[in-house]
Amino acid sequence: MRIELFRSYQKVNYYTLVIEENNPDGVSETEDFFGRFEHRKEYNTSLNNLVDWIEEIGDNRGANSDFFRPEDKARALPPPSRYLRTRSAGKLRLYCILINEQIVILANGDEKTANAVKDCPDLLPKFRFANSIARQLEIEELKIQGKKILNLKDIFLQY
Amino acid sequence: MATSSFDRISNRSPKHSKIFVSKSLDIAERLNELLVLKGMTQNELAKKLNKRPSEISKWLSGLHNFTLRSIAKIEAALDEPIIQVVSNPLIKKEEVSINLTVFAVIKEQDVEKLGSSKKIVWKAPGLTMGGVFLDELNINSINEDVNTKQYSFEDAEYIELDC
Numbered sequence: 001m002r003i004e005l006f007r008s009y010q011k012v013n014y015y016t017l018v019i020e021e022n023n024p025d026g027v028s029e030t031e032d033f034f035g036r037f038e039h040r041k042e043y044n045t046s047l048n049n050l051v052d053w054i055e056e057i058g059d060n061r062g063a064n065s066d067f068f069r070p071e072d073k074a075r076a077l078p079p080p081s082r083y084l085r086t087r088s089a090g091k092l093r094l095y096c097i098l099i100n101e102q103i104v105i106l107a108n109g110d111e112k113t114a115n116a117v118k119d120c121p122d123l124l125p126k127f128r129f130a131n132s133i134a135r136q137l138e139i140e141e142l143k144i145q146g147k148k149i150l151n152l153k154d155i156f157l158q159y
Numbered sequence: 160m161a162t163s164s165f166d167r168i169s170n171r172s173p174k175h176s177k178i179f180v181s182k183s184l185d186i187a188e189r190l191n192e193l194l195v196l197k198g199m200t201q202n203e204l205a206k207k208l209n210k211r212p213s214e215i216s217k218w219l220s221g222l223h224n225f226t227l228r229s230i231a232k233i234e235a236a237l238d239e240p241i242i243q244v245v246s247n248p249l250i251k252k253e254e255v256s257i258n259l260t261v262f263a264v265i266k267e268q269d270v271e272k273l274g275s276s277k278k279i280v281w282k283a284p285g286l287t288m289g290g291v292f293l294d295e296l297n298i299n300s301i302n303e304d305v306n307t308k309q310y311s312f313e314d315a316e317y318i319e320l321d322c
Contacts, residue, residue, distance in 0.1 A: 035164040067184070
């Protein structure tokens with residue numbers, strides 16, 4: 001598995017994860033998430049908010065930890081919001097790992113179908129995966145310069 | 160042409176969605192700033208507003224759709240503005256310092272009232288100068304020829320003397 005740059009903005013670089021096994025096209029975990037929900041109209045508002053939020057944080061705000069939902073060692077998007085929760089499509093979760101205010105690693109996610117993530121069969125594996133990556137990155141030494149991770153090729157992560 | 164799902168979603172996201180996200184983050188940041196300024200914790204603000212602390216936490220995370228009434232209650236609790244409405248851009252309010260000589264018609268019976276104060280508050284509704292409305296002219300001193308009849312601007316009206 002490798003980390004690669006997903007999108008670069010003024011204040012934040014978003015990285016993503018690519019599982020190389022059985023993935024000949026090299027589709028990243030984050031692109032997989034957006035691809036699965038892109039054409040489902042009931043999720044349009046939720047997806048728009050998510051993408052707009054990622055861009056706004058990236059371009060203008062920086063990745064302040066207040067703006068991310070805590071999920072054990074990992075984080076999730078969108079941030080906690082009663083506004084989104086009252087809409088049926090506001091139950092998407094995109095997990096991520098917050099490195100600092102300039103670097104976020106976006107992982108994968110799914111729909112939250114129950115109150116507790118342990119009761120969401122599709123979301124639970126994504127939650128566990130993001131937390132596994134977060135724990136591994138606690139041990140790995142990331143060489144950071146500004147919003148860049150310099151030693152991407154030296155980082156070995158297990159899926 | 161956008162080749163990724165992320166880019167396609169970004170391209171189709173309506174302008175009002177982007178504005179909503181930006182404004183709700185503006186409010187969240189302003190709230191955080193005010194809590195620091197006031198030395199108030201989230202719990203203290205929650206207590207003041209009779210809300211659960213978890214609700215305040217959600218406000219501070221962004222993407223919350225506040226009602227105007229909620230904003231008003233928060234502003235009242237913090238005694239600070241959170242949002243301000245942009246004024247009509249057609250009317251620019253500027254402070255302009257203008258030196259001008261105002262000729263005033265003073266009624267004879269009022270001349271006596273001037274006495275030694277010689278201070279006139281002059282309100283001139285509808286008076287304009289260079290297309291800019293002049294609401295009020297404070298005149299601190301008057302020409303010594305106050306007793307001399309002079310001619311006024313057509314739109315100016317003598318209102319009161321402060322003696």
